[in-house]
Amino acid sequence: MDRMEDLLEPMIGESGESVLVLVSTGENLREWIFYAKTGKKFLAALNKALAGQPRFPIEVHTGRDPEWSSYVRFRKGVRE
Numbered sequence: 400m401d402r403m404e405d406l407l408e409p410m411i412g413e414s415g416e417s418v419l420v421l422v423s424t425g426e427n428l429r430e431w432i433f434y435a436k437t438g439k440k441f442l443a444a445l446n447k448a449l450a451g452q453p454r455f456p457i458e459v460h461t462g463r464d465p466e467w468s469s470y471v472r473f474r475k476g477v478r479e
Contacts, residue, residue, distance in 0.1 A: 400429040403455055407431065410444045417441050420470045434467060 404422075411419045417435035424430075435441035438461040449455065464470075 400424070403457070404429075404431075406448050406452065407445075410448045416444060420467075421473055432469065434464070434470070 407419075410417070416437070417433045417440075419431060419433050421432040422429065423432075433441060441461075442459065445459070
């Protein structure tokens with residue numbers, strides 16, 4: 400998980416095409432939630448970041464969320 404995160408670091412904010420909004424870790428699982436301008440460009444950046452590495456056991460899911468509702472829901476659940 401840490402190696403994967405190290406490889407993703409350069410693509411975060413570098414191009415302005417995507418932003419990392421949430422990292423959740425638990426039960427031997429880590430989930431990164433990105434908001435990206437387009438899924439196609441995000442996947443291209445992801446493939447570039449992971450090029451030359453052994454295959455990671457990951458799943459990539461995409462979906463539209465123009466109102467950032469997942470992020471807003473998370474923020475409302477955070478106690479300050």
